[in-house]
Amino acid sequence: MAMVLSGGGGEALSVLTAERAVSAVPFGGKYRIIDFVLSNLCHSGVTQVGMLTQHVPTSLHDHIGAGRAWDLDRRGGGVLILQPYLTRSQAGWYRGTADAIAQNVDILENARPEMVLVLSGDHVYRMDYRTLVETHEDRRAAVTMAVTKVRPDESHRFGMVTTDEEGRVQSLLEKPERAETPWASMGVYLFETAVLLDRLRSRPTNLVLDVLRPMIDSGDRVVSHEFDGYWEDVGTIGSFYRANLELLAPEPRLELHDPRWPILTRDEERPPVRVREGARIEQSLVANGCTVSGTVRRSILFPGVTVGAGAEIVDSIVMADVTLERGARVDRAIVDKYTRVGERAVVGHGDGPADPKLAWLGGLALVGKDALIPAEARVGRGAVIGVGARPSDFAEAALPAGAAIPSRAWYEGGA
Amino acid sequence: VSRYAYILAGGVGSRLCLLSERRAKPAVPFGGKYRIIDFTLSNCVNSGIYDVGVLTQYRPTSLNQHVGTGRPWDLDRTHGGVQLLPPSLGHLDSDWYQGTADAIYRNLIHLRRRRTEHVLILSGDHVYTMDYNVLYAFHAANKAAMTVAVTTVPDEAINQFGILETDSEGRVTAFLEKPRQARSRMASMGVYLFDRDSLIRWLLEDAAMPDSSHDFGKDILPRLVARGEAVYAYPFKSYWQDVGTLDSFYQTNLEFLSDEPPIDLADPDWVIHTQSADRPAVRFDPGSRVETSLVANGCRIAGRVVRSVLFPGVVVEAGAEVRDSVVMHDTFVGRGAVVDRAIVDKGVHVAPGVVLGAGGATAPNRACPEHLSSGLVVVGKSARLPEGVTIGRNARVGAYATEADFTGDVPSGGVVDGPESMH
Numbered sequence: 001m002a003m004v005l006s007g008g009g010g011e012a013l014s015v016l017t018a019e020r021a022v023s024a025v026p027f028g029g030k031y032r033i034i035d036f037v038l039s040n041l042c043h044s045g046v047t048q049v050g051m052l053t054q055h056v057p058t059s060l061h062d063h064i065g066a067g068r069a070w071d072l073d074r075r076g077g078g079v080l081i082l083q084p085y086l087t088r089s090q091a092g093w094y095r096g097t098a099d100a101i102a103q104n105v106d107i108l109e110n111a112r113p114e115m116v117l118v119l120s121g122d123h124v125y126r127m128d129y130r131t132l133v134e135t136h137e138d139r140r141a142a143v144t145m146a147v148t149k150v151r152p153d154e155s156h157r158f159g160m161v162t163t164d165e166e167g168r169v170q171s172l173l174e175k176p177e178r179a180e181t182p183w184a185s186m187g188v189y190l191f192e193t194a195v196l197l198d199r200l201r202s203r204p205t206n207l208v209l210d211v212l213r214p215m216i217d218s219g220d221r222v223v224s225h226e227f228d229g230y231w232e233d234v235g236t237i238g239s240f241y242r243a244n245l246e247l248l249a250p251e252p253r254l255e256l257h258d259p260r261w262p263i264l265t266r267d268e269e270r271p272p273v274r275v276r277e278g279a280r281i282e283q284s285l286v287a288n289g290c291t292v293s294g295t296v297r298r299s300i301l302f303p304g305v306t307v308g309a310g311a312e313i314v315d316s317i318v319m320a321d322v323t324l325e326r327g328a329r330v331d332r333a334i335v336d337k338y339t340r341v342g343e344r345a346v347v348g349h350g351d352g353p354a355d356p357k358l359a360w361l362g363g364l365a366l367v368g369k370d371a372l373i374p375a376e377a378r379v380g381r382g383a384v385i386g387v388g389a390r391p392s393d394f395a396e397a398a399l400p401a402g403a404a405i406p407s408r409a410w411y412e413g414g415a
Numbered sequence: 416v417s418r419y420a421y422i423l424a425g426g427v428g429s430r431l432c433l434l435s436e437r438r439a440k441p442a443v444p445f446g447g448k449y450r451i452i453d454f455t456l457s458n459c460v461n462s463g464i465y466d467v468g469v470l471t472q473y474r475p476t477s478l479n480q481h482v483g484t485g486r487p488w489d490l491d492r493t494h495g496g497v498q499l500l501p502p503s504l505g506h507l508d509s510d511w512y513q514g515t516a517d518a519i520y521r522n523l524i525h526l527r528r529r530r531t532e533h534v535l536i537l538s539g540d541h542v543y544t545m546d547y548n549v550l551y552a553f554h555a556a557n558k559a560a561m562t563v564a565v566t567t568v569p570d571e572a573i574n575q576f577g578i579l580e581t582d583s584e585g586r587v588t589a590f591l592e593k594p595r596q597a598r599s600r601m602a603s604m605g606v607y608l609f610d611r612d613s614l615i616r617w618l619l620e621d622a623a624m625p626d627s628s629h630d631f632g633k634d635i636l637p638r639l640v641a642r643g644e645a646v647y648a649y650p651f652k653s654y655w656q657d658v659g660t661l662d663s664f665y666q667t668n669l670e671f672l673s674d675e676p677p678i679d680l681a682d683p684d685w686v687i688h689t690q691s692a693d694r695p696a697v698r699f700d701p702g703s704r705v706e707t708s709l710v711a712n713g714c715r716i717a718g719r720v721v722r723s724v725l726f727p728g729v730v731v732e733a734g735a736e737v738r739d740s741v742v743m744h745d746t747f748v749g750r751g752a753v754v755d756r757a758i759v760d761k762g763v764h765v766a767p768g769v770v771l772g773a774g775g776a777t778a779p780n781r782a783c784p785e786h787l788s789s790g791l792v793v794v795g796k797s798a799r800l801p802e803g804v805t806i807g808r809n810a811r812v813g814a815y816a817t818e819a820d821f822t823g824d825v826p827s828g829g830v831v832d833g834p835e836s837m838h
Contacts, residue, residue: 029696030712256695257713267691269487271680272447272711272725282703287696288448288712289681301696304681 001077001113002046002129003104005097005187005207006034006121007054012236012360015368016336018387018407020059022235023121026319026337028247028256028263029285029300032063033234034121035265038079042070043261044129046117048077050107052100054084054093069266082107096205105200108193116196118207120187124243124254125231126261132190132225141223142195143215145169146188148231157233158184159208161224169222172213183224186231195220230254238362241334244300244317248283268320270303278309294324302337311341316348325375332381333365342375342391353382353401368407388412418464418551419529421500421522422455423515423605424539425472430660432786433795434760437814438477441539443664444743444761446671446680446687447709447724450481451658452539453689456497460488461685462547464535466495468525470518472502472511487688500525517629520618527615534614536631538605542667543655544678544685550608550649557585559647560613561639564606566655576602577632579640579648587646590637601648604655607631613644654678662789665758668724668741672707694727702733718748732767740772749802757792760814765794766802776808778828787811795833 010022017025023034041049049072053060066072067079082104084092094100101108101118108116115136117129127146136144147161160179162171172185189212196211204210216222230253234240246252256263270289275281280295289303294311304321307313311324318330319337328341331348341347352363365379368387377394379385382401388408399405428440435443441452452469459467467490471478484490485497500522502511512518519526519536526534533554535547545564554562565579573594580589580599591597609617617635621627627634639646654677658664670677680687694713699705704719713727718735728745731737737754746763748754754765755772765771772792779788787793787809794800795814806812806825813820813833820831 250700262693263695264693267693269686269688269691271687272709273697275705275708275710275720276674277707279706281699281705283701284699285696286699286710291681296699 001048001050001108001111001115002041002117002119003050003052003082003101003108004034004037004041004119004121005052005100006060007052007057007094007100008120008122009055010122010235013240014237014384015366015386015407016237016240016334017055018368019056021053021055021057021121024057024060024063025234025240026302027124027234027240028244028254029302030287031263031265032060033124034060034063035069035263036124036126037119037121038064038067038070038072039262039264040125040127040129041117042072042264044127046129047072047074048111048113049079050082050104051079051121052082052094052104054100057081057083063266065266069264077111080107096210097207098200098204098211099206101196101207102200102203105197108197113193116191116193118189118191118196122235123187123231123233125186125227126229126255126258126263127188127227127231129188129190132188135223135225136190139167139223140221141190142192142221143212144190144223144225145212146186146227147183147224148186148227149182150184152179152182155179155182155184157236157239159187161185163224167224167226169216169224172208172216174208183226186227187233188227237334237360237364237366241317241362241364245298245315247285247300248298268303279307289320299330308343319369332363333367333379335367336369336371336387338369339367339371339373341373342377345373345375345377345379347373347379349378349380349398350401351381353380355382355402358382358402417466417495417531418533418535418547419466419468419531420459420464420535420537420547421468421470421519422452422459422537422539423518424452424469424478425475425512425518426540427473428540428659430786431658431664432661432783433793433811433814434661434664434758435474437474437796439471439473439475439539440659442478442481443658444726445542445658445664446668447726448691448711449687449689450478451542452478452481453687454542454544455537455539456482456488456490457685457687458543458545458547459537460490460688462545464547465490465492466529467497468500468522469497469539470500470512470522472518475499475501481690483690487690489688498525514628514630514633516618516621516631516635519614520622520629523615523618526611529611531611534609534611536607536609540659541605541655541657542678543604543651543653544687545606545651545653545655547606547608550606553649554608554647557647558645559608560610560645561636562608562647562649563587563636564604564651565601565648566604566651567600568602570600573597573600573602577636578602581648585647585650587640587648590640592633592637601650603632603636604651605632606651607636661758661786661791661793665741665791669722669739671709671724672722692727700733703731726761735765755792756790756808757794759794760796760798762797763794764799766800766804766818768803769800770805771800772808773805774807774827776827778809778826780809780811780828780830782811782830784828798831798833 006023010017072079274291276293287303293309294307302320306323308326310327325343327344333348348365367385371389374391378398383399383403386407424441428435490497578597698715700717711727717733718731734751743761749767752769776790790808794812798816801818807827810829816833
């Protein structure tokens, strides 16, 4: 049985997570981030899955549906969405990762699996969890945590792990400036069910701080499992962009094409890519349902993107059903679903911002979903356009780096 | 109102040559990711018909696999859904299906269990989108016993179709099977709506006639018209195409590349559903040059593709060129190879340097001259073409042919046979 933590709001992903959970963010031309974990579970033979959701979950729930795409629509087990709920005595928002599981402890008590896999739904990787079970059983662990090597300058983003010679975890530091080892926790934990249930009794909030670290400190058998495959935390704009564009390398580290380990997703049944006369497409991933009359270079196009004649997409990620009208240009940008870029408008204009406060944008322009960008507009690199922006929001035709149009709520009208 | 449709999907489709040699015609791939039957199945569910029987007979494996439990069409249902109806044993007069009407007749037990007022009978061989509700409304408004959907064909094509003549009310006054001359250009689309009880009566009557070929088009329809039954013709105005020959199959595929394709495959209100494999987005490598083409998920293109339809998983290596061709699933086109005006079935290996479709069409195909003479080259499923070989126009390479089956270049009209026994 697996419990997937997919309730995170991921503030660092800005407008991409304004109206969806991190797990539901589109990735790799046709997937959502959660597809990687759900495909791992499916291919590893895990058929009981609880999905813990909280932050704007509609998009995620829509995507998962009854779990059909992953063969998780089952008579026994299958996928179960676990949302926060009320009881007579308490308001039940999930206060943290451990609290989310604790509030659903009855699921575990009823199913009584021998082991529980606790996973983050926010990471991109392909892993056979059966190898984790092997390590766990060989080492008679109370908890086995998967770890992966990260670069020293990245340790501040991760939980860093030190182990003894036998792989027993000795310390787990959250986001240290400097780490003693290259091993970062992947957010993949295999618990003995009894151990987890016991720890949850004290109503911990955070899985790392209030469960794992006390276990390490009290000498419980917390064992590491070294994983040397591809693993990415795409929780920041920079890492999200990089991980997507890395798929365009001649031999990408993340294999999407493996027939033995297909990445399963909800299929939208779109026609093949329509490449029209005069089109030019190079070094790009373009999904079914796209129609390309213009130019696409070093970019990722999700299903249903329309690139008008003379329009151009370069070094960008463009999500489902975005339309570029004639002569529009998207250059070093991330453009979310359903957005319309008007004729000759430019998204990703000028140089990247020098201001270190805008470094998180990695020199990209960011456009939230459902935005209408008027013809001729100039959206600078380092500018952020909120969800549902309307032409009237563009008081000036040019938005420089650092400019931001706030997201509109769904109930706000607009011309 | 509950509705029921039969789809006739057992035809041999011999004019499609290699494409339907090892699969029934409705299972022939079409349009970059579909099978021909997807259009009819999608028409059914998009029209609200969720109880469908598919009559199979000829080489049904591919079709059975494709239809499966009916999931892509939401036809995997507790009540109704899709049911495959192959010929069966255990009746007094069990036999193979002799004709289209016989196929339904031999499923009378099945039909009698369906207590619907009407029965829709469809062909699984055609490419069109149609809301059958309009047909039902037309049928009811005319108090028809049988309604036949008709489409207007060009004068020179009437000899390929069953032609109906009607009075000013749309009541059919004459039926002519593949006539040389007629007063009408209205061709039967193989879409019939019957009153159920009348249909059962007529099927029993036809079955008892020893000289009948038990076919709706050849026997039942002419008989009903001659007898003055209330048979009406419903004029269908939109696109309809019989892709029964290699030339029409090829041209119809390429029509989808035009600025105004005959059917909007991206229409969200009329989705053409199919069994989609989980394949990643199309990968265009540096240096790729693709124009005026349909390219499905799972393809990887490093070379040049012009005016072609590529099904999922096709690989076109750098320096290779695919022009004016239809290339099916998982075919590999190696470095420097040229594929020109060809229909290439699934899983074919086109080795580096192969030229497929070379020179002029100097001779029709030796084995099937009547079906392969317009200059197309046809390669059957999983064939392996040896490095550097040149294959002329109107040539045919059989399914599962290997490098060893080639003795050298293949001239225009040439034939390379694969093994007989492989499926």
